[in-house]
Amino acid sequence: MLSAISLGMMARYFVKRKTMAISVGILLSLFVLSLFLPKAKKFLPGLFVMKKHSGGAGPENFDVYPSETKGDEQLRVPWTWECKHMASFRTPGMYCIRELTSSFAEASSFQECSLTCTEGRSFWPLPRNITHLGTTVVEFSPNKVALSVDTDSVSDQDHRVDVVRHYLRTAGKLFLKDVKRYDVRRKLIRKKLPVVVQITLAVNSAIVHLGLGVDESYSLSVSRQGDRVRVKIDAATVYGARHGLETLSQVMDYDPYRQAFIMLDSVQLTDRPSFPYRGLMIDTARTFIPVPTLKSVVDAMSWNKMNVLHLHLTDSQNFPLDLANVEQLADFSAYSATDGVYEVTELSQLVAYAKLRGVKVVPEVDAPGHVGSGWEWSGDAILCNNLLHQGSWTSYCVEPPCGFLNPASKMMFRTLRKVYKTVLETFDHDLIHMGGDEVRFTCWNNTPEISDFMKSIRLNSSFEGFLTLWGDHFQKPAMELVEELNFGKPGVNKTDAILWTNSLTEVKTIRKFLPPEKYIIQVWDHSTGETGAELMKLGYRVIFSNYNSLYLDCGYASWLANKPFWCADYLPWYKLYDFEPKVESGKHKGANLGAEACMWTETTSVNALEAKIWPRLAGLAERLWTNPSRDSFYAWDRVNLQAERLALRGVKGDQLQPKWCLLNPGVCYDSR
Structure with a gap:
């Protein structure tokens, strides 16, 4: 928007040249345009969405082209990811295949496909006993995640229940902090969603000492009933519950196409470490x-x-x-x-x-x-x-x-x-x-x-x-x-x-x-x-x-x-x-x-x-x-996802492959 000082200087300039009427009209037009430009962009995306590209010396060049709207702001992405069985790959199976799309409104993001396709999805480390994983996601907001703690089975003979509760609540806060980092553009509250995610952490032991051999097992269940997504994590100790929250964070992501957080709406698994x-x-x-x-x-x-x-x-x-x-x-x-x-x-x-x-x-x-x-x-x-x-x-x-x-x-x-x-x-x-x-x-x-x-x-x-x-x-x-x-x-x-x-x-x-x-x-x-x-x-x-x-x-x-x-x-x-x-x-x-x-x-x-x-x-x-039981060749796609997740959470790690390989699963690995 033009500042008052700039308007005043321009007005005096035109007055001196006896063109006051014209100048006032121009100034008013500029003022009105500056007020309504953001809304004009929303209603006229074909005029205002520009794609920057490089080219030679001189100023930056832009191409102007139409855009479609998905969510609550304009995005222009020509790609969709579809879950397909690829028999020709060295490891035949389901993969997220990137394809051109003519209809952005029907496109699926890489994030959604990674959560709903492939055998190991986006887990790392892979849970040891997966009973069920759904193939659909639900949109949610981290601001509508409710955490409750169940310690009814914990004996309070050593007065440690309060310590257990404190640990679990802290783990829940850390979990939400980590999940919010998936949205690198920090647009958490731009979309109002009715869904409420209710997480219950239940432990049956007051053990809080992190010794060798402490029970780190847990079970995780996710189910949806209308606008309610119910998550239950059962664990023997607070450390198993913490691991369950980490696994839960891996069935969640931020979808830039939907401009909302998404999560699998159906999960059943049990898990424990192989080595203490x-x-x-x-x-x-x-x-x-x-x-x-x-x-x-x-x-x-x-x-x-x-x-x-x-x-x-x-x-x-x-x-x-x-x-x-x-x-x-x-x-x-x-x-x-x-x-x-x-x-x-x-x-x-x-x-x-x-x-x-x-x-x-x-x-x-x-x-x-x-x-x-x-x-x-x-x-x-x-x-x-x-x-x-x-x-x-x-x-x-x-x-x-x-x-x-x-x-x-x-x-x-x-x-x-x-x-x-x-x-x-x-x-x-x-x-x-x-x-x-x-x-x-x-x-x-x-x-x-x-x-x-x-x-x-x-x-x-x-x-x-x-x-x-x-x-x-x-x-x-x-x-x-x-x-x-x-x-x-x-x-x-x-x-x-x-x-x-x-x-x-x-x-x-x-x-x-x-x-x-x-x-x-x-x-x-x-x-x-x-x-x-x-x-x-x-x-x-x-x-x-x-x-x-x-x-x-x-x-x-x-x-x-x-x-x-x-x-x-x-x-x-x-x-x-x-x-x-x-x-x-x-x-x-x-x-x-x-x-x-x-x-x-x-x-x-x-x-x-x-x-x-x-x-x-x-x-x-x-x-x-x-x-x-299988070697590292079968884990390439998932380790790329984990490397990307670590980077989103602030880890200054090294690169495993060009990001193109992350976005084109199963393609970069030499079949010889």
């Missing part, structure tokens, strides 16, 4: 990852039903934990002055944030190796950390700076106790990762203090002697510290410790040092190895992180030499999807807890983190939740 541990490890030591970024990762994990975020908090180069009872560790850390440290309060907030999204945060304090930074102030607590300028670090450790804790040092154990105390108070008490990665004996073998200590306890300087030094005189007392600090705490029956596979976990020696009832072993050798299977036969619980299948940093350049990285092959999403967890039967059934993808960050910046994780991690998510 579905994890992601992020190395927050080599590269400091701010808590807001970690929260974004947690969000995306929850949208893929992943349930463990393992934080590799400390390593050779950095100790970014600001601990009030031992501040020197952060003060002496390599990055603390410039790159930030974690405050205990913000880590506690991360734990609570993740729990509301069904994700458990597990802390790792790596020891007795990989401790080259932060311990420099501690006197005899650390050994072999002064090799940087001697040109000999490669024989002592796998990467600089070297550093190993001293099992003969009382100062080391006093400091370690303080570290464990704060960590166990900040995170859940029942699970801690104690590291144990890449411990070389060269350092201990070349330290007179260690030699004297070993003589005093009658150990010789053999490989077996150093194993005993590590197992009996470091790992055992370290675990005793953890158990002592947790003793008597409410809700803690025992604390499980996770260790990386190492020389201490070799099949022939592990039982001597590591009781299977206390330790979980994280296996990171090649996937063709038998370490995991052998450990399960010995009664150990196992988490698989085979580097050739689950290390997300593989395929990038080495940071220590001008040569290929030690794990040179990049892992696409389908490599993670086709990972096959080894499952034991009989008395060892359940020993395989699941798997964990690892995002080491020696060559990953905080800005690149999400793109290196997503949407690749979605492949492992479906493997661990559904454990499908």
Whole structure:
């Protein structure tokens, strides 16, 4: 609309030229046109709908053409998607086929077709038992979604019903927030709809502790009766109910053709995970990852039903934990002055944030190796950390700076106790990762203090002697510290410790040092190895992180030499999807807890983190939740939909294929 000042200036200009009558007429015409232009556009779409196109140098070019109206504003889309059986595709079946249409009023959007066509629809991960899926949708508004909580079956002996109700209501709010993100143009209330969606969340347990093996099962039913869509989610725990809401969000979308939200009007399914541990490890030591970024990762994990975020908090180069009872560790850390440290309060907030999204945060304090930074102030607590300028670090450790804790040092154990105390108070008490990665004996073998200590306890300087030094005189007392600090705490029956596979976990020696009832072993050798299977036969619980299948940093350049990285092959999403967890039967059934993808960050910046994780991690998510019998080839269309959904919700992930492939399902995959 023309401003009053502009009108006044034009009027004076025309008055000076004695054309006042003409000027007033022109000004009035412009004024009236400015008032009615929006409505004129609505009633005369053929005049006002323009299509922008590029062409040569100079100003932008536009084509003017007629448009049709669907919903409450003009859209011009020549495409429709029809659900058709394609026998000629490599995988014959029902597909959403894009076709030209001459009547937009009868066209179906890609979103509607994705919800109503194909075997797996738009689910990710795929539910394990789908009884019924309808083929029609109903329009609704997120502003007319009513959530009710049913806890009548929950025993309130521990006064936890209010906690359960709070969790469920929060989960409902998060669900609605996620669904609204489907409308990227934010036109939620432009269309008035009579339909009311009534969601009932029913749980029968007051369990709110997110421990290993917590029941995450649920059932979901959707039915329509006139203008009422009734949704019922039944679950044993709040975590199953949360997963049910996530699945419900995947039978919903925003339809740009209808300019309304749509959802399937008929659904029946039951679901539960195949494995209790579905994890992601992020190395927050080599590269400091701010808590807001970690929260974004947690969000995306929850949208893929992943349930463990393992934080590799400390390593050779950095100790970014600001601990009030031992501040020197952060003060002496390599990055603390410039790159930030974690405050205990913000880590506690991360734990609570993740729990509301069904994700458990597990802390790792790596020891007795990989401790080259932060311990420099501690006197005899650390050994072999002064090799940087001697040109000999490669024989002592796998990467600089070297550093190993001293099992003969009382100062080391006093400091370690303080570290464990704060960590166990900040995170859940029942699970801690104690590291144990890449411990070389060269350092201990070349330290007179260690030699004297070993003589005093009658150990010789053999490989077996150093194993005993590590197992009996470091790992055992370290675990005793953890158990002592947790003793008597409410809700803690025992604390499980996770260790990386190492020389201490070799099949022939592990039982001597590591009781299977206390330790979980994280296996990171090649996937063709038998370490995991052998450990399960010995009664150990196992988490698989085979580097050739689950290390997300593989395929990038080495940071220590001008040569290929030690794990040179990049892992696409389908490599993670086709990972096959080894499952034991009989008395060892359940020993395989699941798997964990690892995002080491020696060559990953905080800005690149999400793109290196997503949407690749979605492949492992479906493997661990559904454990499908078919390989990744059959999941291409759905993983593209999941990648698009993650992007709509704000995940800064990488691209799997051109978006053209998303809009033309079944076409891009090489049939050879």
